[in-house]
Amino acid sequence: MFDYDKWQEIFETIRKHKLRTFLTALGVWWGIFMLVILMGAGSGLENGVVSQFGSHARNSMYVWTQRTTKPYAGLPAGRYTQLRDDDIQAIEDRFGNMVEYISPRLFVPSGEISYGLNKGAFSVRGETPDLRFIEAIVIVEGRFVNEIDMAQKRKSICIGRRVRDVLFEEEDPLGKYIRINGAEYQVVGVFRTDQSDEEDVKESEETIFMPLTTAQQVTNRPGEVAWFVCTVNPKYRVAELEEGIKDVIRERHKIHPEDPQGVRSNNVEEEFRQIMGLFTGIRILVWIVGIGSLLAGIIGVGNVMLIIVKERTKEIGIRKALGATPTSIISMILMESVFLTFIAGYLGLLASTGMIALLKAFIGDGGAFFSNPQVNLGAALGAMFILVLAGALTGLVPAIQAANIEPVQALKDE
Amino acid sequence: MIKLENIRKSYTTGFNTLEVLKGIDLEILEGEFVSIMGSSGSGKSTLLNILGILDAYDQGNYYLGDILVKNLSQTQAARLRNQHLGFVFQSFNLLAFKSAWENVALPLYYQKIPRAERRERALKYLDRVGLLDWADHLPTQLSGGQQQRVAIARSLITQPRMILADEPTGALDSVTSHEIIKLFKEVNEEGITVVLVTHEHDIAEMTNRTIFLKDGLIDLE
Numbered sequence: 001m002f003d004y005d006k007w008q009e010i011f012e013t014i015r016k017h018k019l020r021t022f023l024t025a026l027g028v029w030w031g032i033f034m035l036v037i038l039m040g041a042g043s044g045l046e047n048g049v050v051s052q053f054g055s056h057a058r059n060s061m062y063v064w065t066q067r068t069t070k071p072y073a074g075l076p077a078g079r080y081t082q083l084r085d086d087d088i089q090a091i092e093d094r095f096g097n098m099v100e101y102i103s104p105r106l107f108v109p110s111g112e113i114s115y116g117l118n119k120g121a122f123s124v125r126g127e128t129p130d131l132r133f134i135e136a137i138v139i140v141e142g143r144f145v146n147e148i149d150m151a152q153k154r155k156s157i158c159i160g161r162r163v164r165d166v167l168f169e170e171e172d173p174l175g176k177y178i179r180i181n182g183a184e185y186q187v188v189g190v191f192r193t194d195q196s197d198e199e200d201v202k203e204s205e206e207t208i209f210m211p212l213t214t215a216q217q218v219t220n221r222p223g224e225v226a227w228f229v230c231t232v233n234p235k236y237r238v239a240e241l242e243e244g245i246k247d248v249i250r251e252r253h254k255i256h257p258e259d260p261q262g263v264r265s266n267n268v269e270e271e272f273r274q275i276m277g278l279f280t281g282i283r284i285l286v287w288i289v290g291i292g293s294l295l296a297g298i299i300g301v302g303n304v305m306l307i308i309v310k311e312r313t314k315e316i317g318i319r320k321a322l323g324a325t326p327t328s329i330i331s332m333i334l335m336e337s338v339f340l341t342f343i344a345g346y347l348g349l350l351a352s353t354g355m356i357a358l359l360k361a362f363i364g365d366g367g368a369f370f371s372n373p374q375v376n377l378g379a380a381l382g383a384m385f386i387l388v389l390a391g392a393l394t395g396l397v398p399a400i401q402a403a404n405i406e407p408v409q410a411l412k413d414e
Numbered sequence: 415m416i417k418l419e420n421i422r423k424s425y426t427t428g429f430n431t432l433e434v435l436k437g438i439d440l441e442i443l444e445g446e447f448v449s450i451m452g453s454s455g456s457g458k459s460t461l462l463n464i465l466g467i468l469d470a471y472d473q474g475n476y477y478l479g480d481i482l483v484k485n486l487s488q489t490q491a492a493r494l495r496n497q498h499l500g501f502v503f504q505s506f507n508l509l510a511f512k513s514a515w516e517n518v519a520l521p522l523y524y525q526k527i528p529r530a531e532r533r534e535r536a537l538k539y540l541d542r543v544g545l546l547d548w549a550d551h552l553p554t555q556l557s558g559g560q561q562q563r564v565a566i567a568r569s570l571i572t573q574p575r576m577i578l579a580d581e582p583t584g585a586l587d588s589v590t591s592h593e594i595i596k597l598f599k600e601v602n603e604e605g606i607t608v609v610l611v612t613h614e615h616d617i618a619e620m621t622n623r624t625i626f627l628k629d630g631l632i633d634l635e
């Protein structure tokens with residue numbers, strides 16, 4: 001139902017008071033614009049930081065040993081301990097399926113690594129097949145090191161994308177042999193990382209993985225492990241198992257239970273939770289600030305409606321004398337304020353989403369700390385709904401005031 | 415048509431209570447052309463407002479036809495005004511941003527009559543007051559007399575039983591005033607009751623019956 005006269009009223013009032021309408025609408029427009037921009041910026045920041053983690057398992061932790069600082073069980077302080085395969089086995093035995101994946105690793109010191117005439121310096125690590133379920137490793141070509149490689153101590157390697165680019169350039173690396181420390185290793189796969197931080201990408205993709213068993217053999221460190229990374233069963237939090245796992249190592253290596261240095265760990269889950277907690281804070285702040293500015297705009301609309309009603313006292317008096325019911329007056333004023341807030345809010349929504357799209361086009365996924373800003377459509381529409389509702393509520397007070405104007409009083413008002 | 419029984423009305427301003435109408439008994443028959451005269455402060459405008467259900471009274475009874483107009487809600491009052499009464503004011507009270515025909519059609523809007531029909535009927539009444547060619551003009555583009563004729567067309571459009579005019583010629587020169595009163599006379603001759611408030615004797619003399627108010631009471635007829 002398109003009520004021509006009612007809309008004519010609204011457009012007339014707006015047309016006759018351009019500046020006032022504009023300033024009021026600007027308040028609402030700015031409110032919604034700020035709210036959406038802030039939400040977009042918040043999400044961009046969040047996406048940026050989260051993408052730094054890539055697909056790296058959130059529920060993981062790294063564990064390693066360091067020089068002890070306390071004497072224990074008759075052993076002096078300042079001892080070095082060496083993690084071994086049996087430690088890993090002991091943890092698996094003790095925790096069973098509470099530990100999801102566990103991947104010990106060993107570094108292979110390497111000099112120049114070459115293929116034909118191409119040479120480079122890359123980090124070489126012995127790993128177990130489980131690693132690709134923990135770290136942000138994405139296989140691009142071929143495969144990762146597997147159990148057969150492990151069992152047979154094969155000289156099979158999976159190389160990072162940058163390693164391939166340096167050594168093979170345009171050539172297909174699969175099945176080719178690379179020379180590391182004078183021995184030939186066959187390339188079985190190429191991987192990349194989906195983490196976004198440039199340093200992380202560089203470090204990860206300039207790495208060569210070989211089976212842990214092979215690494216132990218070629219470094220002449222049978223059974224030895226430099227450190228390990230593990231994930232816990234999703235039913236548990238890392239923090240719940242962290243100390244227990246470290247205790248197993250402490251027991252086995254006679255490290256003082258309260259030695260802060262003997263066994264160290266890095267709880268990725270806790271780190272991630274702290275960052276996410278920060279974003280929860282940012283999100284709350286965004287809503288407080290956004291809703292605050294929205295509210296200011298809405299109150300502005302209500303204020304202007306009050307002035308409009310004062311100004312139109314006489315007109316309302318005439319209308320009432322001619323038979324306008326209070327309801328018809330209320331609906332006239334209400335429609336005006338809802339219309340004003342809706343149009344202004346809608347334009348604010350358009351402008352801010354346009355702005356965010358523009359921002360996205362400029363920054364895209366490239367930024368390490370800010371990427372892919374987006375607006376939650378539901379939240380934006382929710383804000384819009386609140387806006388229209390609030391417009392109606394702020395319009396209601398002046399509308400009722402208008403409806404109660406005595407026609408006699410209004411007509412006297414020259 | 416209209417019967418007033420001992421109507422009293424007082425206004426309170428601050429600590430002072432001013433009794434404006436001190437017991438009015440009045441009967442106006444269907445089809446009468448009545449003028450109400452009196453000095454300012456005599457209560458003639460208040461009386462007209464009560465007749466127009468624009469204002470409430472404190473005591474007494476007011477019958478409009480068979481209807482007792484008492485303790486009405488705003489909505490009920492609005493309905494009665496819309497269906498039975500037409501108003502003409504001294505200062506015309508046209509809406510400045512509406513064209514002549516839209517002003518005339520406004521009461522029909524509150525009867526929820528479709529726009530096309532409103533326009534048709536408005537043009538008919540504008541033709542009747544001789545302003546068909548000015549239908550699309552805004553009030554500011556019309557002379558005072560023309561504006562008042564638009565206002566009369568507006569008061570007639572709902573085919574009311576009674577037209578109430580509060581000093582309809584107060585803002586007009588004497589030639590125009592007489593034209594307007596002539597128009598009221600024509601309206602009256604069609605059977606519509608006309609009640610007008612004036613303080614000009616020559617205007618009052620053109621009506622069929624004149625009521626003089628003095629200090630809130632009917633002085634003489």
